[in-house]
Amino acid sequence: MASGSAIAPDLVALVAGTAHYPKSNGKLDELHAVESEVAVVANVLATEYAARLLDDGGIDRDSASLLQAILNVLGEEAQSEGQLSPLVVYLSGHGLEGVGDYYICTSDTDPSPVWLPRSSMPMKQLAEILGHGNGREIVVVIDACQSEIGIEHIASFSLENRISGRRVGTVWGIAATSRVEEAGQLEFATAFADALRKPQVRRSQPYLQIAELIDQINRDRDNELACAIPGTSIRGISKVFQNPFYSGRLPLVPERALRLFGGRRQARRDLLQFARAEGADQQAVVVVSGGSGSGKSMMLSVLKNDLDEAGTANVVIDARGRGAKDLTTELFDELGIVRPPLPSDRIVALQDCPDEIVVLVDAPESMEEDDRDLFIADVLLPLAQRPGRLKLVLGSATVPDLLRDLAQEIDLDSEAYFVPDDLIDLAVKVLTAEGSGLTGKDGAEVRRLARWVGVQSGRSFRTADDLASWRARDPLTKEEDMPILVERIALRLKALNLNPDRTMGLLAPLAFAEGPGIPDFGLWLDVAKQSAGMDYTSEELVALLDALDTDLVTEAYAEPEQACWRMASDELVAELRRGRHLELMHAAFTDALLAAVPQLPSGTRQWELATEYTRRHLAIHAAKAGRLTGLLDDPGFLLITDISRTKRALYLEDSRASHPAESPSRSTLVRRLLEALAPADRADEVDRAGQLAYLAHVAGLDSLASRADKLPASWRTVWAAQADAPRATRLADHVVGNAELLVIGGYDGSVSFHRLGGETTAFDKRMSGMVTGLAVGRVDGRDVVLAGDFDGDVRLYDFGDLSARDIATNCGSVIGCAIVDGRLLVGTMTGWALYSTADEIELEVDTGEPQFSVFATGTIGSEPVVVLGGPSAVWSLRTGRSMALPAVEPGRGYWPTAITMCSSSGEIVVGYQNGEVLAFTGDGQRRRLAGHEGNKVSAVLLAGAGPTRQLLSAGHDGRVRRTPLGADAPPAAAMDVAEHLDDLVIGSSGWLAIAASGRGGAVLEWREGQML
Template sequence: MNTLAGGDAGEGGPRRFLIATAVARYPKCPDWDRPTLIEARDRVIDVFTNELSYQHETALGLNPTKMQLTDQLRAFCKAPDRREDDLLAVYISGHGEVLDDSSDHVLFTSETDPDDVAYTTLPTVELARAILRDTKLRRLLLVLDTCYSGQGGNELAAAALERISATWGQEAGSGLVIVSSAQPRQQAQAGLFPQLFAHAVRNRATAGHSPETLSVNSVVQQMNDHPDRPGYQRISLSLVGLSGEPPAFLANPRHSARLTDVDLAVQQAAEFDEQAQRRETEFTNRLLMRAMGYHADASQGWWFCGRHTALADLIRWLHGPAADSSGACRVVTAGPGSGKTAVLGLIAALAHSERRRTVPVDALGLGPDLVPAEGAVDVAIYAQNLSDSDVLTGLTAAAKVRASTVGELLDALEAWNSKRPFTALIDALDEAATPDTLCSRILRPLIDHSHGQIRLLLGARPYLLDRLGIAPRTAGPRDEVIDLDSPRYADPAALRAYSGRTLLKAHPASPYRQHPEALRPVADAVAEAAGTSFLVARITAGTLAAAENVVVDTQDLAWRQSLPRHAGQAMRDDLTRRLGPDAQRATELLRPLAFTEGQGLPWEDIWAPLASALSGHTYTDEDLLWLRHTAGSYVVEATESGRSAYRLYHQALAEHLRDGMNEQAVHAAFTDVLTEHVPYRSDATRDWSRAHPYTRNHLATHATAAGRLDAILTETEYLVHAAPRNLTPYFHHARAEDARLAAAVYRTSLGIHAHVPPEVRRQVLALDAARAGATDLHQHLTHHISERRWTPRWATGGSFSPALRDTLTGHTNPVTALACTTMEGAPIAVTSGNDGTVWVWNLASGTPIGQPIDADTVSVNAVACTTMDGAPIAVTAGSDGTVRMWDLTSGTPIGQPIDAGTN
């Protein structure tokens, strides 16, 4: 890190710096232009900064002249704050050549003239003089990704030898390492080096968890062993002033002291343990509960019945081949309360190696053709409130592979050691954090490119079918869709049986136990009114079962017409009939659960105060005890962060309770209550370390929805103790200057915060605050650092960018797509939105470039960037079924729109 900390300046280890440049444009000879080198440079920067702990110095930029290249390198190396233990990596990509008259290797810069190559190129050996002469640098990693770079690397090594021998002597850890992308007389394939380098860094064959650094020798060896490396190109390694292994240039991104000195099986188990526990919690509290059909008392047993046609089709698919995309997916869909989670939960339970023994298959009438094979489902995920990355992480953990993208997961599954595809059950897609992108960017690519490697059993509302690439049910039957509301799968007999079972068992004093002759006609009437909704039937039948000594007359037409048809109506009627004037009291106590996050809302000192704040009435724990006794069937108890959490039994109930509420005001009440209940220290400041886990996990979500995020981002100790994975997605909502500054400081070391305890996170934040010149933030953070730990007093460094504070604000409707490229050497972003516009942004300043482009369509659904004739262009796809090309420099269309032939 570029810093000076209290105590020993080198206490935190050596600082790592990266200078990366590429010459992709040659104004005096456009035929030499190689725009792909820009992307290659970006990939190298990504690996060095995100995985190898380097700080990227941006002063050099793209397409330097000969003088800019040497002067900028020289200026950095001569800076007063350079230290002898600094590690510098320099990456240069572009054209290289060996001059015929001198056999010298030269680098082509942006000013190189094809008519005077010898004079307008930079001799590679000059880099040694610019970087090493009279500077403090002792450790340099130089990466030359050019044609004939091996020749340049050899010359550079020879030129540096004399200086190193005289100046560095035998000082431990000092030396020059040159990695060249081609041997002498070879030509380098453009863009290949970054691909090979990234693969070698990420390859577990290079290093596991134990080493703190990667061996440069091993990395180069892995690059040369990669099957994509052409035979004519080989990566070379030269060491100057060194023997054996070079200094610790490459930090091991997989290093973990916790996982050192244990066998590989234990390492994998430790890494995936958290995910496995989370999946088990979801299975028990969500899927299994719905599969049983009744949750209030497990001793009531299994109430699930029927759905045999749906089960038979799904089991047949699970046991069959999955050779193409048509066999890669099945979606169980239906309206609210139709029992899709019950069907999926039963399959998950029957496929579970241990849970399957608890399912009464005979009592449920499940023959062999309705029972999946043991282990037929590899993972069951309930997607409520999960982000796209959460779901992807759950899949990779279950498959015991490492992948951060869909493509990497598919690649890893090529080696799936099983006679069948990796099979994942994912329910509640419509309740995920971002249902649209989860379906379109994670699940649909897995379906389209499965090639028999993966099979997905999904649960979703019908509106998401097209996001998965499946025609909606109005287009006709599809093999991929199991629509539980359709005539084939609706199963009215099962609904009548379920209603009858509820009438008998939902209440110990149910009148239908003494009047069995009335059971069948009442159950039929309830089922008829419920349509296809098992949830409506359950609530209505439960209401009738609770009416002691009252058996309804099914011939009463008014009664039949009054039966609920929707979950909200059923809930309202149930509370009113059973509780009378106390129905409103129950509703107000249940309402906070409709807005909860994660596994649910804690009881403790949060639920009752929230109910009071939302209703304007004073409620206490006594009221919650009353609710549990009178309307406990609406509430499910779960566990989150080792504490009890409570939520509503079904999402449809939450939708009913949210109806008509001012959601911003509700989330403001959440924000106030959660913040007010954080304990105080003796110095009258809040002790966020003792805040309830729900507060640390979900306060940012509620504060953002309330428009109150700025206030909590300025609570420095909240930043220290908040759960990073639930905090960082909301930073772009910060508006006030001090809140945006705090978010920018946090982002500076984003990759660190999720993996360290709060004490270390506080030190890192203080460090970055010092570098950013955020004096107040730095003082507040250091005030709480223990005397036993190092404290950053001041720091230097240029990697902090004020642009990190900026939110790119301009679209009037949701942003649908994003692509990044460069224009005139500067990084830009291109965004499209449902407002039919395309915006171009300068990422360095966070400001728009020019006026927004009117794409002449209702919505722009996708955008991609490339270059054409050396100029940056964007290609957009619109909701009107057209594809258009745009000149990003001028913001004007290129040619006529292409009619893609579909909407």
């Protein structure tokens, strides 16, 4: 393919290489007129650039020769049979830009997905080009593609065009590597052409036939060829499922159908979209992956992108089944996901997840029987006992089998599994469209889906009319339907022994649909009374309902997204939204919940005794009743309320204003406060009190801060930087005279110091890069700051006259600084150097290669040492020689990110990128001290001595953790501070300084038992 003339005529090759598409596609008009000449449509859209693609590395010559061999065989076949040549779409696995409106992989070495919107791609033009050869066979060749990603995306693109009627032709998918000798290429090309020529292959499941063909080639010649599309029928059913997820709500359908709309990767992405469709503020998503390792990185990358955008609280991966070992620890660390194996107690430990928990099961058909039993016992059943909604999303054709196993496990009828309402809508579309006329395998799939849907209503839908007519009924006028449905669902939920809050939430809207007189109201009341938060008497409930118009009670409890709202008629919904019935009802609920909170004789509410229902729902009820304002003034309420629901309530409060300018500014401030506090959802109440005080202070809510600060908090704010201060990357403490100073190195290269109780002073001369090393001490009788930056510059600042002088430039990226006996010590990524006060190097170790990431100093016996975290570690500060002490190596494949040393014991404590904190002893042993749940450890400190010794560690999980090391040390504890932390330092008088992301820093004093 060195030039256009080398390619057989009447063929159009589409080549996607590593470069980007040009902004102007001026050659497209020429392509539209192509009849019997060669054109190469690529990142540069012109035939004459084919040679440049080869020279620039867009495709290699092996790839070109393989393509040429295939084109020649196909061209010769077409000419001999007097047919139109097939239209060949060729994609190089080196890069797949431009193939579709999907998440795609742009490099073999970088698995990160890139979102390529349709508007930036020549998709429309590409479709027109493919449609130009009307009636031609379409041959898709994927070269050098090591996974299923490329072939499935181009296949899904082709299928989308096929369904929409933009072109006619058969889509073929082949994947091969370019590492095949020339003879093998020709054999492969010939075999491929033979497959195209066989009529039976054209008529029935071509992917399976070609897969068998390639497997045979592999067995015969040991070539690296692979078929990338799994066998699946694309006839008939493709017309049935034309619109399900393009409407924005993907129903739970067998994966066989999902594959037709974007392949497995797209299906997983759309499953996630469905999982988020209910609009929960925050979710916990438990992903159970039972499939093979192929394409796993794509699934996890899509997970991270989608869930990060949604602000999801927790993402937990539980890898089971075949291919689980392929999930490397490096990938999980990159994505910030908890690594497998995941014990069941970690599932149960998902604390207080707001709104809902989503269990997304990927390819459960690949689970072994034992794994499926463990999945039910370790994941589903523990989560079913927790508060909040539980949503089960399964991407597989074996969903009924898995649910049947679950039903048997909990002693339910084999048909007693719950299917969302979305599936009813889907089944109506299926059975009222062409689906009812399907035969064979596709028809059986649709009929099984219809029977599955029928389970929810307790009916057996045999025809499309049965299902459509039932779904179209108004539940308020067909009294014989709703009570039966409510009773069946209620009995099943009761048998599941779910959390009472959830049970009531599911039953209440259904029971209310027929008013308090329906037979199952008593059943609802029994379930409601089991809830710890609903300690009403039956008389109180009846009185509450009687106070309302019983004809308008349908939505007495339900949120708009709950099931009953979708069942209610448009007229009823409109009436409810027009009247004040809902406001009266929510006011009644608010009064009842407030009355249930115990009060002291002084009138102060004892919020810590509030029930779980009150914590989760009071804010919403109060907002809908227009009474949230008073609650916001009570810091005790903010300490116990469900944060995500309260944020939603604040939006409701603001929306009540008739004009945006009338929206309560204080409400907005409190919302920001709660958003900052959100990472602390799982903290205990004592810690939350302190956080509330600190965050209220930062937000400028002085009245709230002063009230909250009087609460029994474990720490309080002594000083906090301004919200617009540069991010602090390094901290140090020093005493000058009687003044305690906090020295701050910034992300912007600034170096400043703050006098506690006084002002902040910045040195005039900034570092050229981010401050990565900071030390304070006395040199030649003067108090100084030694600072180094990422660019390799080192500077000495004087506290007295604020002057600065350069010590070194371009010495290599600095990873730490220290002042030892009046001399200056600098650690870099390649080694370390000891400078005299005359700025001369006394000792230097330079390995010549960047291999170190953390730096510390200390003593072992009487020997001063320097410790560099990396492949090898400890040197003498007197001689510069490496010492026979424990090597601080990357633990389990992760680089060290924080380090400190205990001079009394000789232990070296190291924090790692994967969240682990390990201690290395002089005899070569190591032990685990703490962990930050997979989040990078940014700082470690040792405090106390002997029996009171303890470890403080800070991580990118935003937590400071205390780990007792001595017998008399305080117990383990943790406090949430910010989204992530960069550094810690202990002041001379016992305060703890924290460099928090998004703020310049804060000095916090630990109270209630003295942390330090």
